[in-house]
Amino acid sequence: MAQPTHIGFQSKVLTANDLINGEVVYLSAEGQWVKAFANAKLFTNDVAANEASAQAETQQNQIVSAFLTNARIGQNGVPEPTHMRERFRANGPSNRFLGKQADAARLRGE
Amino acid sequence: MYRYSDFDRAFLTRRNQQFRDQVARRISGALTEDEFRPLRLMNGLYLQLHAYMLRVAVPYGALNSRQMNALADIADRWDEGYGHITTRQNIQFNWPKLCDVPDILDALAAVDMHATQTSGNCVRAVTADHFAGAAADEIADPRPTAELIRQWFADHPEFAFLPRKFKFAVTGSDHDRAVIKVHDIGLQLVRNASGAPGYRVLIGGGLGRTPMIARLIREFLPQADLLPYIEAVLAVYNQIGRRDNKYKARIKITVHEHKIETIRAMVEQRFLEQSAYFDGADQVLLAEIERNFTPPAYKSSGSGGFEATLASDPIFRSFVDTNTAQHKNPDYAIVSVSLKKHGDTPGDISSAQMRVIAKLAKTYSYDDLRFSHEQNIVLPHVAKSDLKTVHATLKEAGLATANIGLISDIIACPGMDYCDLATARSIPVAQDIANRFDALKLERDIGPLKIKISGCINACGHHHVGHIGILGLEKAGVESYQITLGGDGSEDAAIGKPVGPGFSAQAILPAIETLIDTYLDLRGDPSESFRALFQRLGMTPFKHALYGQEARTNAA
Known part of the structure; x- marks a missing residue:
């Protein structure tokens, strides 16, 4: 379920693609562009979300096509996507073990 | 095959230098994405879900071993060790980095290849019969014509900003393996009653959200009139094609709205004007191109056991x-x-x-x-x-699968596993169908059958012309697959019609099995193909099988 704190506002994260390698990135609470959806900052009101979105427009030498996407707090207490498209963006293709899922496995030493 | 001239090489080198500079300026921040996007698209570089994607042009699908080896080297050095061949006879790399793309384009240029005009509202890479120059049923080789069109419309200033993209397909056989009837212009090489070479010209075909079968605009166009005539078609389209609505901008809508008779009259008028600018140099060029396509010196060894x-x-x-x-x-x-x-x-x-x-x-x-x-x-x-x-x-090499033209020889677009536009996945559906019918050992018994799957309404997977078409959509946040039947991509081209409500990701494979069971039950004898049976009996038995009492619980 979504975790709206403002009535009618679906919580969101700000996402984009990295300019150089095209990888999906998310804006973290520290203002960095990070690779994991779980490390994204969850926006719970539209003022902050829109401000961050506008700020991203000034970071054209780091990222491409930033947009806000719906998110919720998952069972392990971190943000997760609500829509299947964002689940694919957050993991990689389902037909090949490439992209983020492979990077995460490498980090885990698999 | 076509050999590049010094002019071709110099042109590509210059073009690649320009793009290298543009990429550098994008990375430095001197160019915004809005400024850079049209420049990268002109060079075949897209941004997809997980990464950039480079679409490399393979004109009419033809290449030599040196070029193929270069593609392998690119896959290993700058990508993930593989490539994806598309319904435009091109190859796509799914994981290149922006900073590497100028080097990739140089590596392509070194073997006379490029990625230009694989995107944008221009004349796209020309496709042709993949059996060109070899098929027993061929009247004339379509490759010289396809190459002439490629060269003529490379960076053609008048047609760089058409209302929408524009695709040619060329065949030299009566049996159409190039799906010319669903292209903006489809050309069939023919000979008239006195044996003179020319073209049967079709326009306004297309798939996507408004699928249309092309209309005949000229029964016989003499060979020498090709360029002025197709320039006339493009000029008329350029002038009256709709630029107000992206979804009504393809020439198929122009032909549909103005009627073929009006378009034909306008094209013929324009053709008269256009012809005056052609002094025969184009036919000299065609003759030069044709010399690149002489048949190989076949050995006469018999069939050797x-x-x-x-x-x-x-x-x-x-x-x-x-x-x-x-x-x-x-x-x-x-x-x-x-x-x-x-x-x-x-x-x-x-x-x-x-x-x-x-x-x-x-x-x-x-x-x-x-x-x-x-x-x-x-x-x-x-x-x-x-x-x-x-x-x-x-x-x-794992490349001897004997399934051409059978149920597992499925066209599938990249779908939501890769594509930014997709509404559902295509690849896993194709994998499930292929695995299932392989396990049942039914493929050969089922016989010729074309299944085509698209992951969105844009129809890159040609689902409209599949004998069984599958269109992946999103419904209430989950994948939903609509089945169409009755489509065909040959000289008898037809657009398939939806059989009924869509199926969930879990229910689509059982639904395909139901269709096949129905076909096997109803066919008169094994020589009656799925397509032939559908033409004989129509939609009803399939609809009944899918949505009858038993199947209803599976429908999503």
């Missing part, structure tokens, strides 16, 4: 049955290499497999190979006496 091997080796026989086609030289065969091994991604090919096919093409097919729009690879000229060796080599 081919029939005996065929009789004694059932696996080889089954490969020959499905994966070879009749060559114009009776001692030769056209070999289709399936990129549809059961459970694999349709159209994907590893760098190692690319090198195997390159070597086979060089050794056994006069250094000629083709990418087909059905996402397979063709070795067009293999001596029958070499077939056994070719088969054995393919088998070792």
Whole structure:
């Protein structure tokens, strides 16, 4: 379920693609562009979300096509996507073990 | 095949230098994405879900071993070790980094290849019959015409900003393997009553959200009139094509709204004006191009024990049955290499497999190979006496799947596994269908059947012309698959019609099985194909089977 704190506002994260390698990135609470959806900052009101979105427009030498996407707090207490498209963006293709899922496995030493 | 001139090479070098500079300026921040996007698209560079994607042009799908090896090197050095062959006879790399793309384009240019005009509202890479120059039923080779069109419309200033993208397809046979009836312009090479060469010209075909079968605009266009005539078509479209609505901007809508008679009159008028600018230089160019496409010097070795091997080796026989086609030289065969091994991604090919096919093409097919729009690879000229060796080599490389034209030879677009526009996945659906019917060992019994899957309404997977078409949509946040029946992509082209409500990701495979069971139950004898049965009985039995009492619980 979504975790709206403002009535009618679906919580969101700000996402984009990295300019150089095209990888999906998310804006973290520290203002960095990070690779994991779980490390994204969850926006719970539209003022902050829109401000961050506008700020991203000034970071054209780091990222491409930033947009806000719906998110919720998952069972392990971190943000997760609500829509299947964002689940694919957050993991990689389902037909090949490439992209983020492979990077995460490498980090885990698999 | 076509050999680049010094002019071609200088043009590409200059173009690549420009793009290298543009990429540098984008990375430095001097260019915004809004400024850069049209520049990268002009060079075939898209941004997809997980990464950039580089679409490399393979004009009319033809390449030699050197080019294929270069693609393998690019896959290994700058990508993830594979490429994806598309329904435009092109190849896409799914994981390049922006900073590497200028080097990739230089590596392509070194083997006379490029990625220009694989995107944008211009004349796109021209497609043609993948059996060109080899098919027994061919009247004339479509490749010189396709090459002439490619050259003429490369950076053509008048047609750089058309209302929408524009696709040509060319065939030289009555039996249409190039799906010309769903292209903006479809050309069929023909001869008139006195034997003079020319073209049958079709316009306004297309798939996407408004599928249309092309209309005949000229029954016979003399060969020498080709360029002024198609320039006239493009000029009329450029002038009256709709720019107010992206979804009504293709020429199929222009033809539909103005009616073919009006368009024909306008084109003929414009053609008279346009002809005055052509002084025959284009025909000199065509003659030069034609010299690049002389038939190979076939050896006359007979079939070299081919029939005996065929009789004694059932696996080889089954490969020959499905994966070879009749060559114009009776001692030769056209070999289709399936990129549809059961459970694999349709159209994907590893760098190692690319090198195997390159070597086979060089050794056994006069250094000629083709990418087909059905996402397979063709070795067009293999001596029958070499077939056994070719088969054995393919088998070792996992490339000998004997399923061309069967239920598992599925066209599937990249879908939501890669594509930014997709509304559902295509690849897993294709994998499930292929695996299931392989496990049932029913493929050969089912016989010729074309399943085509698109992951969104844009129809890159040609689902409208599949005998069974599958369209992946999103419904309430989950994948939903709509089935169409009655489509066909041959000279009898037809647009399939939806059979009823869509199916969930879990229910789509059982639904396809239901359709096949229905077909097997109802066919008069095994020689009646799925398509023929559908033409005889129509939608009703399939609809009943899918949505009757029992199937209703599966419908999503």
